Amino acid sequence: METIQKKAEEDVTSELALVQAAKKGDLDAFSQLVKRYDRNVFRIAQHITHNEEDAQDVVQDAFLKAYQNLEQFQGNSKFYTWLVRIAVNEALMRLRKRRNDRTVSLDEDVETDEGTIPREVADWSPNPEQLYGTSELGDILKKTIQGLSPGFRTVFVLRDVEGMSTEETAEMLGLSIPAVKSRLLRARLQLRERLAKYFKSKRGEDGQR
């Protein structure tokens, strides 16, 4: 336990050192920061935009903006928290552009009741993932999460896929903690409701797969 904590402290220290060096123009230091977080930023961007081309642009623009604005990073939060906030804004902007809809925001559809009253209450197959092949399962998971509003899926991705805390997610998205919690509950319940049709135990019993 002590070792894990020590390791986390070292990571934060080395990260701060990298940020400080990058602020002074050390591009190698910034390159290390990019390598540390590019996969996460790409995943988050893909989940928000649903478009690989847009996600690639978001990764490039988010890191470039972070680099250009490093002076504004005060070190009160983690570099990653600050970076994701930039990336989420970039991703939402791309989504608005593609949908040609300026109203796309993290507040969209917050009032929906969908999923808050569970309709699917049949139990799932014991190992639902094994009902499908890897790529088919991937398609199901993508399609299902894409059906959620941007606000819900962004909170779900940061909290449950990327493993951020409620507090970090709130900071990344500029939302209050109760707002994150309420979106997370709805996102989880909606996903569960939608996945039920693929994972209900009936399918396995039918011997279809």
Next chain:
Amino acid sequence: MKCTEFLKELTDYLDGKITESLRIELDEHLHWCKECHVVMNTTKKTIEIYRDNQVYELPDDLRNRLHQAIMTKCRNSQAHKK
């Protein structure tokens, strides 16, 4: 406890962020309410499935290309600043 009250606490219950007394109340509800038990288990499974099956991994060749593009843009922006 009603099912709607249970659902309100579901997220904190799954995250283990509730007081001991509330957890006991929720466990008691789960003990007799089969439907909430299924909802709780399948919501937990939903989270695990998304966590364990990353659907958007960055392929190595694309990662290298993006990295090069980012660093070129940063270098240009630095030169521009000077």
